[in-house]
Amino acid sequence: MNHNEAEEVIKDLRKKLNQYNYEYHTLDNPSVSDYEYDQKMRELLDLEAQFPALVTADSPSQRVGDEPLEAFQKVRHNVPMLSLGNAFNEQELRDFDRRARQGTGEDVTYVCELKIDGLAVSLRYEEGVLVRGATRGDGTVGEDITKNLRTIRSIPLRLQQPETIEIRGEAFMPKKSFLALNEARENNGDEPFANPRNAAAGSLRQLDPKIAAKRNLDIFLYGVGEWQGETKRSHSERLEELKNLGLKTNPEWKKCNDIDEVIDYVHSWVERRPDLDYEIDGIVIKVDRLDQQEALGFTAKSPRWATAYKFPAEEAVTKLTDIELSV
Numbered sequence: 071m072n073h074n075e076a077e078e079v080i081k082d083l084r085k086k087l088n089q090y091n092y093e094y095h096t097l098d099n100p101s102v103s104d105y106e107y108d109q110k111m112r113e114l115l116d117l118e119a120q121f122p123a124l125v126t127a128d129s130p131s132q133r134v135g136d137e138p139l140e141a142f143q144k145v146r147h148n149v150p151m152l153s154l155g156n157a158f159n160e161q162e163l164r165d166f167d168r169r170a171r172q173g174t175g176e177d178v179t180y181v182c183e184l185k186i187d188g189l190a191v192s193l194r195y196e197e198g199v200l201v202r203g204a205t206r207g208d209g210t211v212g213e214d215i216t217k218n219l220r221t222i223r224s225i226p227l228r229l230q231q232p233e234t235i236e237i238r239g240e241a242f243m244p245k246k247s248f249l250a251l252n253e254a255r256e257n258n259g260d261e262p263f264a265n266p267r268n269a270a271a272g273s274l275r276q277l278d279p280k281i282a283a284k285r286n287l288d289i290f291l292y293g294v295g296e297w298q299g300e301t302k303r304s305h306s307e308r309l310e311e312l313k314n315l316g317l318k319t320n321p322e323w324k325k326c327n328d329i330d331e332v333i334d335y336v337h338s339w340v341e342r343r344p345d346l347d348y349e350i351d352g353i354v355i356k357v358d359r360l361d362q363q364e365a366l367g368f369t370a371k372s373p374r375w376a377t378a379y380k381f382p383a384e385e386a387v388t389k390l391t392d393i394e395l396s397v
């Protein structure tokens with residue numbers, strides 16, 4: 071096979087493998103067997119080894135970096151990653167709603183999202199290709215953990231459209247992976263992680279991406295930092311577009327027409343929390359219309375247009391056996 075033929079075959083294999091990866095890790099609905107996936111990956115690796123000049127950043131072979139980093143570079147977020155105000159009871163939610171209605175002088179509709187208990191991160195795509203991933207850090211300066219975030223299989227290395235966009239989300243470790251990891255660590259005489267959030271943060275702070283790649287991390291994306299040429303007018307439209315771009319958003323988000331619907335949603339998830347495959351520590355409530363978000367603006371460190379309803383601390387995640395028994 072010559073260079074040009076190889077280029078066509080590699081392009082086709084890349085496209086197929088990225089699609090299979092998206093079906094498996096983001097849709098949880100694979101269209102091919104693991105065997106077929108592995109066969110195609112082996113074919114791609116062989117061809118890339120023969121034609122190294124044809125390896126691209128968005129190739130599925132480039133998920134796990136080779137060498138560990140010496141250190142993490144610092145990254146300045148063009149658009150700061152803010153904090154969130156908190157609400158601890160129904161009255162405080164109603165106060166938040168009243169301030170939002172007074173601040174806009176209009177009725178306000180909301181989007182409610184599960185508050186994933188993980189590590190806030192930012193992904194930057196340029197013309198559709200993942201170029202950088204960073205931790206939130208102090209909101210202004212974070213750490214470049216691109217190589218580790220690339221190992222999260224549900225993060226596409228290329229979007230379905232060539233957007234230049236910076237997206238925020240929460241990287242997390244599913245409960246079952248957390249329990250299995252801690253069992254392995256205890257069997258090895260290592261210190262177990264206290265909770266899935268610490269396990270996710272600890273995994274993403276590894277300098278060797280091969281370690282992060284084994285930690286079965288996942289991500290839900292929930293916000294936009296900057297977006298060249300954005301046309302969206304509401305947060306809910308943004309979430310729908312992120313999904314269309316091939317990004318993983320949490321399926322439980324909901325538009326709420328008023329604060330009573332928000333309160334119903336919050337109450338429903340207090341009950342349903344143990345059924346989730348991942349830990350949450352509350353519900354995030356956001357004003358849906360972007361022009362109303364703009365009008366409300368920010369306090370010194372957090373938006374006036376969003377708040378986090380915090381659940382009381384959950385009892386510790388029980389042993390794997392209990393979980394298996396309860397399944």
Ligand SMILES: CC(C)(C)c1nc(N2CCN(c3ncccn3)CC2)c2cc(C(N)=O)c(N)nc2n1
Binds near residue numbers: 183376
């Ligand atoms: C974009 C805004 C600011 C409204 C926003 N900010 C969030 N957070 C800020 C505080 N963060 C933070 N992290 C560490 C230290 C201080 N603050 C952690 C992310 C959100 C977190 C989640 C989630 N966890 O599922 C979510 N669905 N939506 C969010 N939306």
